[in-house]
Amino acid sequence: MSETSAAAAPSGQTPSEGGARRGAAYDSAFLRAARREPVPHTPVWFMRQAGRSLPEYLKVREGIPMLDSCMMPELVKEITLQPVRRHKVDAAIFFSDIVVPLKAVGIDVDIKPGIGPVIADPIRTVEDLQRLRPLEPDDMPYITEAVGMLVEELGATPLIGFAGAPFTLASYLVEGGPSKSHEKTKAMMYGQPELWAALVDRLADITAAFLKIQIEAGASAVQLFDSWVGALAPDDYRRSVMPASSKVFDAVAGYGVPRIHFGVGTGELLPLMSQAGADVVGVDWRVPLNVAAERVGPGKALQGNLDPAVLYAPTHVVETKAREVLHAAQSLGGSGHIFNLGHGVMPSMDPDALTRLVAFVHEATER
């Protein structure tokens, strides 16, 4: 852990001998599970827990464009706290968007409702790369401020910082927006491997800087989201993506905060995503956790993996399916499991079903 981060660390945080930060949240169930230590109960949080499923979110976001909201620290604090208050989840996830650091280095990007991130001038040539300058802490005072306020307010509840991974960011930049088939992205990856490598390397530096800013402001874990990487076969991941993702994980290794890695449809990639440097591997709902544990290998915690669509079923079904997840997680040996959905919360979900699920997992696993 660097001097800078120690200086920036909020109330009570001091570096441990082993490099792990001992902030107020250090002994939380979430961080203990991430370190594979015994837990009082299986911790729970939900990807996209802060967002459109909550009426209180829709209210505070009214009339404020998505990317503007990410630069308003008080609003970010409120939105991040909403699901913690409502659901009693074991961790908060910092409310932001994966394209925020791209905007911070000057990329013309907007998030269009119903579409997603749209890039005005896609990145497709060596010259275009120049527009991806390094990200400096001064580029994002609003992130440092929001994280600092949150960590103070959250106390013993950990805050998870987050960033989009190089492949997923590259896909948005090359395609110019969301894509199902990633044609242009893969065309560059397969056809111009040097340009591709330079692109994801620059994105690795930006991503690492974004995570460092959050950690130094007090985030006690980070999750690297590689939303689209499940579109790749293992050999392509190994050759064209893993070096950049590893660079991100290596860059934040010294802080001693757990590093979570997640992507959708990544069954075949789990061994490599684990090797890339994750301490905790997020698993989508397609791979049973006991199978995932074998692929991920020893020494890692797992996060997941209830099918989000189960939340549309009656409560008794939700509980039966949640029990199946907990049962599969027992193969991990009683610890090292963070309960989550196998993908993000969907806007049309009933928030009460999520609240009930948190209580159910806590009760079912109380030790």
Place this chain on the structure above:
Amino acid sequence: MSETSAAAAPSGQTPSEGGARRGAAYDSAFLRAARREPVPHTPVWFMRQAGRSLPEYLKVREGIPMLDSCMMPELVKEITLQPVRRHKVDAAIFFSDIVVPLKAVGIDVDIKPGIGPVIADPIRTVEDLQRLRPLEPDDMPYITEAVGMLVEELGATPLIGFAGAPFTLASYLVEGGPSKSHEKTKAMMYGQPELWAALVDRLADITAAFLKIQIEAGASAVQLFDSWVGALAPDDYRRSVMPASSKVFDAVAGYGVPRIHFGVGTGELLPLMSQAGADVVGVDWRVPLNVAAERVGPGKALQGNLDPAVLYAPTHVVETKAREVLHAAQSLGGSGHIFNLGHGVMPSMDPDALTRLVAFVHEATER
């Protein structure tokens, strides 16, 4: 093989002792590979080879709505033959759509350009099920006519019949159209398991009838497409989908024609999709063929699995990646491999790249 099918079989088709039909295409590389017999070269065809990637297709379809075109035998014949003429692929795939049999039993369905199939009145209750009456051969004289003309014209080139699998059809019917998350479908599957089972059972009967019509008119293989089934975890597939898919495969087992099964994102489902009754398992590009072979188990052929996006790269990259697929297929022991993409041809693909790929695979594997 039934008497009916023998009677309906075109020129030269007679049932073999083992039940396999010995039509003009019987000794084709495609059918030999499907039976895991030695082949003169690895056979190649492409999912969606007949369609929007071809200018000659766009020309003949001009002004004709998709579902109308599927009921015009001369047009179906022409469209099905176009990629055979152009690319010299080893098999034709019958040009139709998975919702054609639903329309034939009276479901109000339309295919909207840029969206996909849209169902006017979704199926969501026990009463709704009544609208899914059994499919009779007389419901589809245009299919029998088109297949018959095609088999005559194709001679030694096999025609693959096809149908959508019960889960995928159910998803369209329950959601009312295409869905990314299959929320309503899974809500029924999880929350009303008896209604769900009755729905997919009716769809299994309709699907089996659709395939029988094609086989009895002369198709020498069939592919059951379960496009969306990769959205399910293995346990859910086993409980809620496999019985219906198995029913389809069982219903056509007696004809002795190879039964191919394919879905996207099905890495975890390959063992079960194989057990469901496939003779040939289609593999998407995410799972290397040697890994797929282990999951599928002995006694099955494999079909696949070049990442379609590779076709946007320069020729030397396409050839390198195709060689990797052929190399992985060697673990099958030299036969039992049908080369294909790991998903369908995309409309924006250069048809010449596909033609070159067919020639490359043929040359690279000539024995």
